[in-house]
Amino acid sequence: MGTPAHRAEPTGAGLVTVDLVAPLPHGGVTGGHRYNAQLIDAARSFGFEIRSIGRRVARRAPGDVVVIDSLSAWRSVRWCRRTDRPPTVALVHQHPGGADGGRVRRSARRALDLAAYRSCDLVVVTGAAVADDLERHGVDPERIVLAPPGCDLPTPAERPPLRGGRRLGVLNVSNWLPNKGITDLLDAVAHLPEVRVHLVGRTDLDSRYESEVRRRLAHRELANRVVVHGAVGSAEVAGFLAAADVFVFPSHNESYGTVVAEALALGVPVIGWRLPHLCALIDDGVDGLLVPPGDIDGLTDAIRRVAADASLRASLAAAAYRRAGALPTWCGTATSFFGALTRLIADPVEPTQRRSTVGDVDSGDAAVVDEHPTAE
Amino acid sequence: MYQVGTAAEFVAEHVMPGADGPEGTLHSHDYRLEVVLDREALDADGMVCDLDVLHAVLDKIVGTVSGQNLEVIRPHDREAVTVEVFAKWAHEQLADGLAGTGVDDIHVRVYENPVAFGGYSGPPS
Numbered sequence: 001m002g003t004p005a006h007r008a009e010p011t012g013a014g015l016v017t018v019d020l021v022a023p024l025p026h027g028g029v030t031g032g033h034r035y036n037a038q039l040i041d042a043a044r045s046f047g048f049e050i051r052s053i054g055r056r057v058a059r060r061a062p063g064d065v066v067v068i069d070s071l072s073a074w075r076s077v078r079w080c081r082r083t084d085r086p087p088t089v090a091l092v093h094q095h096p097g098g099a100d101g102g103r104v105r106r107s108a109r110r111a112l113d114l115a116a117y118r119s120c121d122l123v124v125v126t127g128a129a130v131a132d133d134l135e136r137h138g139v140d141p142e143r144i145v146l147a148p149p150g151c152d153l154p155t156p157a158e159r160p161p162l163r164g165g166r167r168l169g170v171l172n173v174s175n176w177l178p179n180k181g182i183t184d185l186l187d188a189v190a191h192l193p194e195v196r197v198h199l200v201g202r203t204d205l206d207s208r209y210e211s212e213v214r215r216r217l218a219h220r221e222l223a224n225r226v227v228v229h230g231a232v233g234s235a236e237v238a239g240f241l242a243a244a245d246v247f248v249f250p251s252h253n254e255s256y257g258t259v260v261a262e263a264l265a266l267g268v269p270v271i272g273w274r275l276p277h278l279c280a281l282i283d284d285g286v287d288g289l290l291v292p293p294g295d296i297d298g299l300t301d302a303i304r305r306v307a308a309d310a311s312l313r314a315s316l317a318a319a320a321y322r323r324a325g326a327l328p329t330w331c332g333t334a335t336s337f338f339g340a341l342t343r344l345i346a347d348p349v350e351p352t353q354r355r356s357t358v359g360d361v362d363s364g365d366a367a368v369v370d371e372h373p374t375a376e
Numbered sequence: 377m378y379q380v381g382t383a384a385e386f387v388a389e390h391v392m393p394g395a396d397g398p399e400g401t402l403h404s405h406d407y408r409l410e411v412v413l414d415r416e417a418l419d420a421d422g423m424v425c426d427l428d429v430l431h432a433v434l435d436k437i438v439g440t441v442s443g444q445n446l447e448v449i450r451p452h453d454r455e456a457v458t459v460e461v462f463a464k465w466a467h468e469q470l471a472d473g474l475a476g477t478g479v480d481d482i483h484v485r486v487y488e489n490p491v492a493f494g495g496y497s498g499p500p501s
């Protein structure tokens with residue numbers, strides 16, 4: 001006989017309490033932070049209350065259920081393996097190992113993340129590419145639930161067209177991190193004087209990469225054609241999207257790409273690398289253009305085509321808007337997430353059935369894909 | 377100061393340009409890499425650093441050099457990977473891998489025989 005499984009009981013207020021383990025955004029809001037904020041806002045209407053308890057979980061968690069954000073998974077392996085813990089759920093916003101730091105950090109954290117996920121009772125994943133990755137590396141597919149982010153945005157803030165007197169207004173919304181491909185975008189538009197580029201997102205999260213971006217911005221070819229806006233709120237992001245002709249997103253590594261879905265929702269076609277996260281959202285040649293990863297000339301050609309051909313631009317935009325009609329909304333995301341938690345609480349996993357309470361952190365599956373070959 | 381540590385043993389090759397005898401040609405050593413972490417105050421679990429995390433990081437470091445010619449880690453400004461240079465490189469990798477754990481200092485010792493070592497110590501950033 002193993003330790004009896006925890007059974008979550010509603011609190012006096014009738015709410016199931018969820019302890020969310022996640023680092024604070026520190027001003028650099030990511031898609032993951034926005035996702036968590038949507039769940040926190042929606043929780044009560046599903047009978048839950050989510051409380052943030054910090055970036056790590058120690059020996060005690062007071063809530064009925066623990067939800068571990070993927071940014072905290074690597075430091076939660078020991079917790080996930082405990083036999084006396086309450087039901088514990090991983091909320092996975094990124095590929096195991098993440099994209100920060102050097103190869104050793106990403107590779108070690110990939111092994112730790114996977115070890116944590118294998119030990120969780122439920123693994124909620126925001127993108128199909130990551131779900132496939134987890135399944136390939138030993139996470140029980142029966143415990144994986146796909147709950148993609150919503151694509152609905154607040155009413156867009158008023159903003160004039162981003163093209164600003166040129167032929168094409170290009171938008172990118174990303175924090176300046178090496179995997180986001182900001183330098184790829186700037187290289188691609190360097191010889192496209194008909195294009196104006198707007199960069200939205202926090203710039204100061206990686207000083208070395210910020211220097212690389214600013215070095216490119218100083219080039220004569222890009223003078224007066226790139227506008228850096230920094231981090232802005234959701235309504236302003238919606239305003240930028242509504243004013244853009246095309247959304248160029250050459251990120252090398254995403255779980256889903258929330259802002260890509262948001263671009264589609266506002267009828268903005270998307271250009272980026274032919275990688276799993278974009279292939280899941282973009283039908284190449286229909287609602288966007290996909291280019292072989294790292295092919296800067298190909299990226300230039302795709303942007304040039306959209307700039308030169310107004311009818312192509314219009315057909316891509318119409319298809320983008322239609323495509324978004326089939327994408328999840330935040331209400332659907334919350335329904336999937338809290339539905340999965342409700343089922344787990346009703347039928348918790350017995351500690352003896354937690355598959356990876358045996359075995360160490362597995363180093364054999366810890367190879368890190370070179371997510372950003374051009375950065376090293 | 378609290379401490380936690382671990383070690384790994386592996387074989388790797390190196391060369392000392394200009395040295396007499398076998399040291400001057402590519403040859404292998406049985407290396408031992410020892411790591412000690414310092415921390416003034418323990419974390420909420422009563423630890424300096426979760427050993428799962430330390431082992432995962434050390435495993436990746438050893439995976440980079442085990443069975444390899446240490447030229448793969450030689451800095452441009454060094455002629456050879458001595459045990460001191462090796463220890464400095466390992467310290468940099470540990471600092472990257474242990475970012476966010478809260479350790480105050482990392483001490484590395486690299487042995488290429490049972491008694492003699494080169495080392496590097498310092499904070500993780």
